[in-house]
Amino acid sequence: MKELFGKVAFITGSASGIGLGIAHALAARGMKIVLADIETDALDRARIDLEERQAEVIAIPLDVSDRAAVQDAAQTAVAAFGKVHVLCNNAGVSRSVALDEATGTDWDWVVGVNLGGAINGLLAFVPLIKSHGEGGHIVNTSSMSGLRYAPGRGQGIYSTTKHALIGMSEALCADLAPHDIGVSVLCPAFVKTQMPHSGRNRPARFGGPQVPQRRPDDPLLLGAIHGKEPDLVGEYVATGIERNQLHILTDASERTEVEARLDKIRSALDYTAQRDAREASKS
Numbered sequence: 003m004k005e006l007f008g009k010v011a012f013i014t015g016s017a018s019g020i021g022l023g024i025a026h027a028l029a030a031r032g033m034k035i036v037l038a039d040i041e042t043d044a045l046d047r048a049r050i051d052l053e054e055r056q057a058e059v060i061a062i063p064l065d066v067s068d069r070a071a072v073q074d075a076a077q078t079a080v081a082a083f084g085k086v087h088v089l090c091n092n093a094g095v096s097r098s099v100a101l102d103e104a105t106g107t108d109w110d111w112v113v114g115v116n117l118g119g120a121i122n123g124l125l126a127f128v129p130l131i132k133s134h135g136e137g138g139h140i141v142n143t144s145s146m147s148g149l150r151y152a153p154g155r156g157q158g159i160y161s162t163t164k165h166a167l168i169g170m171s172e173a174l175c176a177d178l179a180p181h182d183i184g185v186s187v188l189c190p191a192f193v194k195t196q197m198p199h200s201g202r203n204r205p206a207r208f209g210g211p212q213v214p215q216r217r218p219d220d221p222l223l224l225g226a227i228h229g230k231e232p233d234l235v236g237e238y239v240a241t242g243i244e245r246n247q248l249h250i251l252t253d254a255s256e257r258t259e260v261e262a263r264l265d266k267i268r269s270a271l272d273y274t275a276q277r278d279a280r281e282a283s284k285s
């Protein structure tokens with residue numbers, strides 16, 4: 003979407019962090035903003051912040067893992083602004099636990115929000131965006147954790163969901179291209195947000211709020227202190243929508259780790275090609 007002025011964006015997880023940064027950048031381009039988040043106090047503060055920037059904005063309390071609630075929120079957005087053009091499936095949570103120690107509830111919460119929330123977003127908004135025929139864009143917030151695995155941080159469940167969001171986005175890009183709907187997948191490295199404290203928003207049905215004790219040298223805590231500014235990431239997203247950029251990265255610092263993973267896949271392809279050639283030569 004080259005022209006964002008006057009169009010409508012629905013952004014999940016937008017009461018703080020990267021989602022609020024995206025809201026700032028899109029509002030600065032003249033978009034009408036629908037903020038949606040589970041943390042209602044922060045959501046109110048974010049709405050006031052956007053109003054002070056002269057944005058047209060509404061705020062909807064929402065748990066993205068609740069499919070019916072996401073459908074209702076989509077209807078509220080349409081009732082307020084008539085149409086939705088841009089969906090940012092950004093709400094996300096993280097639980098630091100090794101996969102051999104993870105419980106069913108750990109899986110259900112993180113998968114339910116990170117992946118289930120994005121699926122619920124697609125189910126509610128893709129038909130709406132297609133129906134008005136003015137085109138649109140969908141942004142799914144993945145992570146560097148969707149492109150490589152950093153051992154020792156207990157991010158296995160998180161990484162599972164973030165890999166899935168990249169696969170979903172690449173498939174969606176092909177499926178929605180005929181409808182003039184672009185797709186981006188945002189893969190941030192560390193950003194200064196409250197992500198290490200995301201247990202603060204764990205809904206009761208997933209066990210309620212949970213505040214893990216973190217060592218001061220926990221890489222996730224340090225990343226949240228020294229990472230990029232959320233508003234800068236919001237700018238990358240706005241530019242990515244304007245350029246119809248499929249993969250939006252914030253940082254090239256983990257190139258070595260990403261390429262090490264790609265090298266393993268290349269090596270598996272080489273091995274397979276050689277095996278098949280050997281077998282073909284025998285027949």
Ligand SMILES: NC(=O)c1ccc[n+]([C@@H]2O[C@H](COP(=O)([O-])OP(=O)(O)OC[C@H]3O[C@@H](n4cnc5c(N)ncnc54)[C@H](O)[C@@H]3O)[C@@H](O)[C@H]2O)c1
Pocket residue numbers: 014015016017018019020021038039040041044064065066067092093094095115143144145146189190191192193194195196197199200203225226229
């Ligand atoms: N901060 C980083 O370093 C980093 C890096 C890579 C990816 N990400 C991703 O960026 C996205 C935004 O996270 P952030 O870093 O801004 O953290 P954050 O905790 O500041 O923001 C996440 C927002 O999502 C909301 N949220 C949590 N559960 C929700 C639910 N069930 N329904 C609706 N909203 C819910 C929170 O209230 C919060 O406002 C996440 O998807 C995260 O995985 C963050």
